[in-house]
Amino acid sequence: MRKKELRLVITFHTTAEAIAMETVCRKEDIPGRLIPVPRQISAGCGLSWSMPPSWRENMMGIMGRQGLGYQTMGEYLI
Template sequence: MRQKRKYIVLTFATTEAALAVESACAEQGLAGRLIPTPQAISSGCGLAWRVPVEEADPLLAQLARFTIERVAEVEM
């Protein structure tokens, strides 16, 4: 069985916002990946960006210009 790990999950009101974050992270070499929003969190568009907790600070600093609906810590 895989051991669960803590992640920071960012949710978005629109799919466009989620895809913009994915593109910006790829361009800047930032950690994380686009995932379906976990059931424990609600989201307007059903997509979320997941990043390990230890890599979240640089990511959040770079994403200040984007509209993020919610930032949550989730164990997955």
């Protein structure tokens, strides 16, 4: 079993928003990946973006510039 670690998890209203996030992050070489929404969160389309918590401020700026929408953003042990 994988050891749980603190991750920044971003949830989305729609699958299209989740895919747009993945596209931007791959293009910009931003660490992270799409994952199913963790059990402790019940939100959105079922997909979320997981990344290191240290990227929170950078992501807020990037998402604003790129016009990326999201539902929730928080740090969770996953």
